[in-house]
Amino acid sequence: MTGHPRPGRPHPASGAFMPGDPAGSRKFFTIPPERPFALDGGTTLRGVTTAYETWGTLNSDASNAVLLCHAWTGDSHATGPAEAGHPTPGWWEGMIGPGLAIDTERWFVVCPNVLGGCQGSTGPASPHPDDGRPYGSRFPVITIRDMVRVQARLADHLGIKRWHAVVGGSMGGMQVLEWAITYPQRVGGIVPIATCAQATAQQIAWGAIGRRAVQLDPRWRGGDYYDAPEGDGPWQGLAVARMVAQVTFRSDNVFTDRFGRELADGATLGDGLDLWQRFEVERYLDYHGDKLVRRFDTNSYLIIGKAMDLHDVGRGRSGLLAAMARITSPTLVMGISSDILYPSYQQRQIHDLLLSGGTKSEYLEIDSPHGHDAFLINLDQVGPPVAQFLAALPQP
Amino acid sequence: MTGHPRPGRPHPASGAFMPGDPAGSRKFFTIPPERPFALDGGTTLRGVTTAYETWGTLNSDASNAVLLCHAWTGDSHATGPAEAGHPTPGWWEGMIGPGLAIDTERWFVVCPNVLGGCQGSTGPASPHPDDGRPYGSRFPVITIRDMVRVQARLADHLGIKRWHAVVGGSMGGMQVLEWAITYPQRVGGIVPIATCAQATAQQIAWGAIGRRAVQLDPRWRGGDYYDAPEGDGPWQGLAVARMVAQVTFRSDNVFTDRFGRELADGATLGDGLDLWQRFEVERYLDYHGDKLVRRFDTNSYLIIGKAMDLHDVGRGRSGLLAAMARITSPTLVMGISSDILYPSYQQRQIHDLLLSGGTKSEYLEIDSPHGHDAFLINLDQVGPPVAQFLAALPQP
Numbered sequence: 001m002t003g004h005p006r007p008g009r010p011h012p013a014s015g016a017f018m019p020g021d022p023a024g025s026r027k028f029f030t031i032p033p034e035r036p037f038a039l040d041g042g043t044t045l046r047g048v049t050t051a052y053e054t055w056g057t058l059n060s061d062a063s064n065a066v067l068l069c070h071a072w073t074g075d076s077h078a079t080g081p082a083e084a085g086h087p088t089p090g091w092w093e094g095m096i097g098p099g100l101a102i103d104t105e106r107w108f109v110v111c112p113n114v115l116g117g118c119q120g121s122t123g124p125a126s127p128h129p130d131d132g133r134p135y136g137s138r139f140p141v142i143t144i145r146d147m148v149r150v151q152a153r154l155a156d157h158l159g160i161k162r163w164h165a166v167v168g169g170s171m172g173g174m175q176v177l178e179w180a181i182t183y184p185q186r187v188g189g190i191v192p193i194a195t196c197a198q199a200t201a202q203q204i205a206w207g208a209i210g211r212r213a214v215q216l217d218p219r220w221r222g223g224d225y226y227d228a229p230e231g232d233g234p235w236q237g238l239a240v241a242r243m244v245a246q247v248t249f250r251s252d253n254v255f256t257d258r259f260g261r262e263l264a265d266g267a268t269l270g271d272g273l274d275l276w277q278r279f280e281v282e283r284y285l286d287y288h289g290d291k292l293v294r295r296f297d298t299n300s301y302l303i304i305g306k307a308m309d310l311h312d313v314g315r316g317r318s319g320l321l322a323a324m325a326r327i328t329s330p331t332l333v334m335g336i337s338s339d340i341l342y343p344s345y346q347q348r349q350i351h352d353l354l355l356s357g358g359t360k361s362e363y364l365e366i367d368s369p370h371g372h373d374a375f376l377i378n379l380d381q382v383g384p385p386v387a388q389f390l391a392a393l394p395q396p
Numbered sequence: 397m398t399g400h401p402r403p404g405r406p407h408p409a410s411g412a413f414m415p416g417d418p419a420g421s422r423k424f425f426t427i428p429p430e431r432p433f434a435l436d437g438g439t440t441l442r443g444v445t446t447a448y449e450t451w452g453t454l455n456s457d458a459s460n461a462v463l464l465c466h467a468w469t470g471d472s473h474a475t476g477p478a479e480a481g482h483p484t485p486g487w488w489e490g491m492i493g494p495g496l497a498i499d500t501e502r503w504f505v506v507c508p509n510v511l512g513g514c515q516g517s518t519g520p521a522s523p524h525p526d527d528g529r530p531y532g533s534r535f536p537v538i539t540i541r542d543m544v545r546v547q548a549r550l551a552d553h554l555g556i557k558r559w560h561a562v563v564g565g566s567m568g569g570m571q572v573l574e575w576a577i578t579y580p581q582r583v584g585g586i587v588p589i590a591t592c593a594q595a596t597a598q599q600i601a602w603g604a605i606g607r608r609a610v611q612l613d614p615r616w617r618g619g620d621y622y623d624a625p626e627g628d629g630p631w632q633g634l635a636v637a638r639m640v641a642q643v644t645f646r647s648d649n650v651f652t653d654r655f656g657r658e659l660a661d662g663a664t665l666g667d668g669l670d671l672w673q674r675f676e677v678e679r680y681l682d683y684h685g686d687k688l689v690r691r692f693d694t695n696s697y698l699i700i701g702k703a704m705d706l707h708d709v710g711r712g713r714s715g716l717l718a719a720m721a722r723i724t725s726p727t728l729v730m731g732i733s734s735d736i737l738y739p740s741y742q743q744r745q746i747h748d749l750l751l752s753g754g755t756k757s758e759y760l761e762i763d764s765p766h767g768h769d770a771f772l773i774n775l776d777q778v779g780p781p782v783a784q785f786l787a788a789l790p791q792p
Contacts, residue, residue, distance in 0.1 A: 141669035141670060142669075199657070200648060200652050201655040201656060201675070201677040202643065202647075202652070204657070204677050205639070205643045205651065208677070208678040216612050216613055216633060216636060236612050239608075244605055244640065247605070252596060252739065255597035255598045261594060261595070261600070269706070270438075273436065273437035273537035273539070273706065275537050275702050276607075279604070281600050282601070285604060306669075309675065310665070312657055343648065
């Protein structure tokens, strides 16, 4: 009963981008430290940096810019090959490029890493301006609205007064909605995918379990693990948190089709049953847990997860209906038939609220067995309607 | 970021029934140590004890006995008030008693605590016959079939050659199916509820996450924590494992209706967002985690959870179809409309396999928003068909 040894340890890094790491395709924009950034939570951050990538060319009147918002563990590398600092190709590879759905011959595409992230933007692993040591437990709780207001500063910096469209799935979709509500004049159209207007109790519950799992890992050290000896980070807690998420990202059907009741490593059930003899699905979850800890900072995982739990477009705006009524941009809402994390009734709700407020909205459901992750997988269904929506949007 | 203090610690006990504890309504049957009990996994256990409770009177030809099989964290206390050793009323209170669905004026009802459990039956917290110290990490992995074969010894002991019916939900339903397959001559009819013929990859995934969470708790000590100082047990790991289960036992709708986005302790979201400020749903999950650790042994939770993951009626029996074809007992299969853990397609599968094998089967779906736990909640829908099924079953 002593436990299956976990592969991939010890681990040299926190998974966070550190000053001096190869920038790859990333560019950086820092809000001048003398203009502290005010957070929803009442505190401020100084010298907030956003890492971002761009594709295509901004036209002369800056009217062709499309903003992509990434999900929980995403980053600015929406498309492009693996490179220094980005061990895998872009998270929406095949969607963005010349002649593709988000056509970079027509659109100037911008993808920023969110505030609180760990791939070049200011987050818990970043140096605190006071002492140059990582924020760790000192990093404040942030909200989706904070992420969006930082992105607005980036837009100012890039000379983009108004996005032709803002597009994103999952947590990206939360940012999309907040963009349209906070800055209705700066958004031509929006595409929220597999997302919600308010996190539900069940979504919060999944998030809470991940937090507890990290808290349970003694190597998390209350968030101040950056000075720990090499390989002594909270990887196991993060891996368990990721396992929870990974199950909710997929579906019962896909797990059955892909793994069934197979044992890992070609083993068979015979004599000598072992508590730690893994089924193939466990190996898969371990693999994804291990893969994440190699590229992602645990504190960023917590901080961004909490931002999602706090997501509620109605907060401080007289409720859901009043908030949604602020959206005036034409909208393409997409849901996924097999999504158990953000069930399609949540996207239909967004659509219905927009229609009842008189806003032009279209709802489209991706028919897929892949669950929540289908927006990253079924590009044949996601791409064409997005392309059509971008092309049909009126330009100012 | 140092973490919300968890209530209810330190904790004096492992949650397990120990020799010398008040028996309450429990009786005990021990297989003589000189007849070692052979396990599916190839090893043996000596002196296996089963704690059980009974209600009603066995008739002269022992033809009125009904076996109740409990779920993961259940025990022999299916009905009856809280008492010494049973801090809460029975888990199926309202279903069993004079004039109730399982009418104890007619039926002799037996409910044993499963092998591997911690409420009086032999499990990881029991004394090892070699040295009298708890098994801990020495306790072998067991299967649902092992549980059922131990129950058959109890039936022999009670003079019951054939159960009028075997009834159970969730893991109880797994035992029900194994009873009908292993001992077709000893079962008059079966009622498997909210269960499956084979654990799916998704079910295994949830189980695996719970195992990992316990493993992550340094106080688990590889399973040998019984000698740890008072209050130093693996309660936090078990609580996280329980949180995962608790979400899958309920439903999105119920969580939304009951908790929504309320904060715990009447707090409101204002300035000063806190990573550990709990939503009401988190408080609920914490409460259930804490409640479980007060009454349940962590190693039992792991061992029984693994038995469920290993559940596959087809294993070693030439597959699912051949195994299900062994069932000859009339069957009432019940599913739950909102069950996300054992979705109703799994109960329909049981029903369809029985029909195609020529066995009399009826399928009935409980229409409830409560998710998997509905079989413990919606007794108005569960009771009448069970009563009718028991009454209509032919007696030999």
